[in-house]
Amino acid sequence: MPTMTMLQALNSALAEKLANDPDVLIFGQDVGYFGGVFRVTDGLQSRFGLERCFDAPISEGGIVAAAIGMAAYGLRPVPEIQFADYILPAFDQLVSEAARLRYRSAGEFWAPLTVRSPYGGGIFGGQTHSQSPEAIFAHITGLKTVIPSTPFDAKGLLISAIEDDDPVIFLEPKRLYNGPFDGRHDRPVPTWQGNPAAEVPEGLYRIPLGTAARVREGEAATVLAYGTMVHVARAAIEESGIDAELIDLRSIVPLDIDTIVASVKKTGRCVILHEASRFGGFGGELSALVQERCFYHLEAPIERVCGWDTPYPHAFEWDYFPGPDRLIKALRRVMRND
Template sequence: MPRKTMIEAIRDAMDVSMGRDERVVVFGEDVGYFGGVFRCTAGLQQKYGKTRCFDAPISELGIVGAAIGMAAYGLRPCVEVQFADYVYPAYDQIVSEAARLRYRSNGEFTCPIVIRMPTGGGIFGGQTHSQSPEALFTHVSGLKVVVPSNPADAKGLLIASIEDPDPVIFLEPKRLYNGPFDGHHEKPVTPWSKHALGEVADGHYAEPLGKAAIRRAGSQLTVLAYGTMVYVAEAAAEETGIDAEIIDLRTLLPLDLDAIVASVQKTGRCTVVHEATLTSGFGAELAALVQRHCFYHLEAPVMRVTGWDTPYPHAQEWDYFPGPARVGRAFVETMEA
């Protein structure tokens, strides 16, 4: 199979979807002629024209609000918010309109939109370009939330999201755009390393939403992670020598609870790793679910490793992120508890 970066896989997913269904439209800030700030939409306007892929004003509220109206009319918009940090002006539209349209109309209308957002750190963007707001969306009934960790999943999950009848928040980890992050390094390494490309099948395929993937089988400890943290967790397991089973959640809503429960009941221990802040992060929900469904199998408390509970300066980005050293210490503590 051809090898592609996550950027190329995401672009391929939109290309395939636009080619198969003329209702699919792509728009956002700079996504048309320029091809997006990260180049995820490069060439789509040239191929499909300015009515299928076009630029929007600098108004996230307007972008998402227009997409909701298009979806109610029968189109399938796939819109880009340039950074996840910019989504807050559109949050009311997402929560009050997109998430509720099916229920408010008793099924008369649906809202098949995808809102793509680069999320997390990796570009020294600090608190204004590096936030991980997934918990703000997992709290909202009616939304689906997806976080891919590799190019093949990015393509398949994005195609599935575009074809889904309900609104999907599609969060793209920036550190993985040019290839799986080398989790052994606290500091960034060149993106065009041997890890830079992943095998991605040509043509149409969809990865089902709500299905986790076991990235590393193990028997001593279950690790729940998503996005960039999958690679950090793998590195921590290798460096500590702990036989950890790493579950890549892939979608946070719907959540593959069966995969989580089966793994924790096998290992008896669980550590949750995510880049977002600790308090009220999605890891709290995961820990509560594990405690509820696996209480009599647990040999130790559920551990969480996360970002700080504070905005962080640009220069401290790589201290803020959970790295393999900090995650490894949590693994050891969980095993010793």
């Protein structure tokens, strides 16, 4: 089995779908000849031709609108938005058209498109290249939102997303594309960045959307995380010495609530971790869902460990991100409520 980075695994997934499904096509800013700003689509145009992988103008609204039309016609487009921060000009198309098409047409039309976009921080990209907007999409009925944390998951989830008949927002943690990455030269690479590569099968395989992964078994507390924060959580749990269970959500819509509830009922404690701002973040929804379903099993208040409620702080990136130290403090707080 070959070893791949997340970037290579995503490229492999796209290549497999292009090779096996003539209805799949890829387009966006710089995704063709250049291979994408992060090189995720590298080599696909030369392999599959200009009609299957091509560049688009700098018009996010136009890119998504064209993809919706293609999808309604019967294709399975995979448009790329160069950074998730830039997706807002296409928001009306996603909300008013893609998310509602199946319902408003009584099932006569649907929109099987997958919008790929790098998201999150860790590359010192500043306010307009580092945001985590997943909660915005999770609020829109009709959209699915997927966030991988490993190369293996990235390929299997992307293949499932492309084959899904509903519109999917596929957010790729850019900090994990090539494994450990500093982004600031005056401090060492954090040890919680995750392995740079992992074994990834060749060919087609699928991870069903809405299926969480139990990354670590535990009895004392449950940690819920996704994307880059899965690696933060693993390091924090190991350092803390607390026997916590780690659940990687993998997709936040659909959400694997059964796995979450089973874990929290077993441990009696829950800590939620994400890098987006706390207020209005998806952690609030997770907290409400756990409270509603596990109230009589909870031994301590639910904790949320999140980014600051500020615009993205370019100069304080590593302080903004919830690192292992902040998660360890939260775990110790819930453990004091024996």
